[in-house]
Amino acid sequence: MTRNGKKIRPWRISHVTGEFLDPDMESRYLENELHNVAAHVRTITNILGLLFFSFIIPDWFILGPGLHFSIVLSIRFLSLVFMIYVGFRLAKSPTVTGFIRLVTAAELIFTVLFVLTFALYQRSDFLIQAFGLMLMLSAFYLVPNRFLNHIALSLLAIAVFLNVAHFTIEDVSTMHMLAGTIYLILITGASAATFSRTSYRKRRLFVNNQRLRQLAVTDSLTHTYNRHKFNEELWRETNRYRRTGAPLSIVIMDLDDFKAINDRFGHLQGDRVLVQVARAIHKEIRVTDIFARWGGEEFVLLLPATATPQAGELTLRLLRLINSLHLESTVLPDFHPEGDPEVTLPAEEKRVERIPVRCSFGIAEMQDADTPETLIQRADRLLYQAKSDGRNCIVTEAETLRCPAS
Numbered sequence: 001m002t003r004n005g006k007k008i009r010p011w012r013i014s015h016v017t018g019e020f021l022d023p024d025m026e027s028r029y030l031e032n033e034l035h036n037v038a039a040h041v042r043t044i045t046n047i048l049g050l051l052f053f054s055f056i057i058p059d060w061f062i063l064g065p066g067l068h069f070s071i072v073l074s075i076r077f078l079s080l081v082f083m084i085y086v087g088f089r090l091a092k093s094p095t096v097t098g099f100i101r102l103v104t105a106a107e108l109i110f111t112v113l114f115v116l117t118f119a120l121y122q123r124s125d126f127l128i129q130a131f132g133l134m135l136m137l138s139a140f141y142l143v144p145n146r147f148l149n150h151i152a153l154s155l156l157a158i159a160v161f162l163n164v165a166h167f168t169i170e171d172v173s174t175m176h177m178l179a180g181t182i183y184l185i186l187i188t189g190a191s192a193a194t195f196s197r198t199s200y201r202k203r204r205l206f207v208n209n210q211r212l213r214q215l216a217v218t219d220s221l222t223h224t225y226n227r228h229k230f231n232e233e234l235w236r237e238t239n240r241y242r243r244t245g246a247p248l249s250i251v252i253m254d255l256d257d258f259k260a261i262n263d264r265f266g267h268l269q270g271d272r273v274l275v276q277v278a279r280a281i282h283k284e285i286r287v288t289d290i291f292a293r294w295g296g297e298e299f300v301l302l303l304p305a306t307a308t309p310q311a312g313e314l315t316l317r318l319l320r321l322i323n324s325l326h327l328e329s330t331v332l333p334d335f336h337p338e339g340d341p342e343v344t345l346p347a348e349e350k351r352v353e354r355i356p357v358r359c360s361f362g363i364a365e366m367q368d369a370d371t372p373e374t375l376i377q378r379a380d381r382l383l384y385q386a387k388s389d390g391r392n393c394i395v396t397e398a399e400t401l402r403c404p405a406s
Contacts, residue, residue: 049083
């Protein structure tokens with residue numbers, strides 16, 4: 001994402017709103033947060049509904065029996081029913097957008113009902129009603145919502161409340177009106193600041209947890225999945241195969257003569273080869289394919305909904321891509337071209353050479369009698385057959401595939 005021509009890092013968090021600057025990252029966080037707090041939000045909405053309804057007791061003493069009390073009782077009862085309904089809907093795991101809209105609508109309707117009840121009072125204490133509004137606004141900040149939504153609703157509630165008080169309470173003094181306004185603004189500012197700081201810390205914790213999860217399943221050098229993560233995905237896909245019968249293929253690949261690359265060009269260049277091979281494969285495979293570093297210079301590729309012929313076509317493209325990688329490096333000065341430890345290259349004879357990148361592949365397709373272990377074993381045997389057949393080729397259970405130029 002970019003803003004004003006500058007790229008925004010997805011984990012950047014606004015110090016004002018406490019929200020991610022990247023909308024996609026913010027949506028991911030809200031989805032996670034919604035999953036964690038949906039049940040608690042339902043409890044909060046029910047408590048708010050009951051709290052608002054309990055004010056019918058002072059309403060009886062203030063209004064007494066009559067039409068106004070009956071209207072207020074109806075409003076408070078409808079508010080209770082509405083908040084219970086909102087809590088029920090929130091417990092149904094709505095989408096992030098649906099959750100935000102529902103919470104915002106609930107807060108808006110609750111504000112309207114509060115002000116409407118206040119307007120029906122014939123004799124009302126302004127500061128007591130302002131205190132009630134403070135409690136309501138503070139409670140709103142306990143419910144997850146967009147920061148700007150909270151601010152907008154708070155300012156709207158304060159503005160409407162002050163206008164209703166101005167036209168309905170005749171004996172309210174200017175000092176009381178000013179004091180109530182200041183109190184409302186202060187409590188809103190304090191609630192907003194607390195909400196922002198809490199949101200910021202929760203998002204920082206979310207980012208740290210995401211990074212820890214990523215480190216737990218990712219190979220640090222090639223940024224592919226590690227072996228542990230691959231085994232988890234393999235079990236998941238083999239179970240899906242047994243449920244659906246959709247084909248499932250596995251590809252094990254091993255870079256040929258990798259020790260010679262390390263000896264001739266150095267281990268840093270060997271690492272560079274691994275990184276470039278992993279990047280090339282990542283660009284070619286599907287999002288649903290599982291790609292991992294198996295160990296050393298070995299990689300493994302799990303192809304859901306893919307039979308052997310399709311897996312062979314993909315792997316042949318990968319082989320061409322790997323063979324075409326153009327990587328160059330300086331030959332190590334202590335490399336002995338003749339195999340004689342007494343022979344070294346003079347400094348003036350150092351040369352840059354292309355690093356040859358070759359790879360062998362073994363492809364196996366899941367069978368009914370297979371377990372994850374036997375599927376890997378069959379692919380591994382086919383890989384060793386590819387090594388025996390001259391390397392830089394692909395061996396399936398039906399044929400051997402080679403690039404035309406190899």
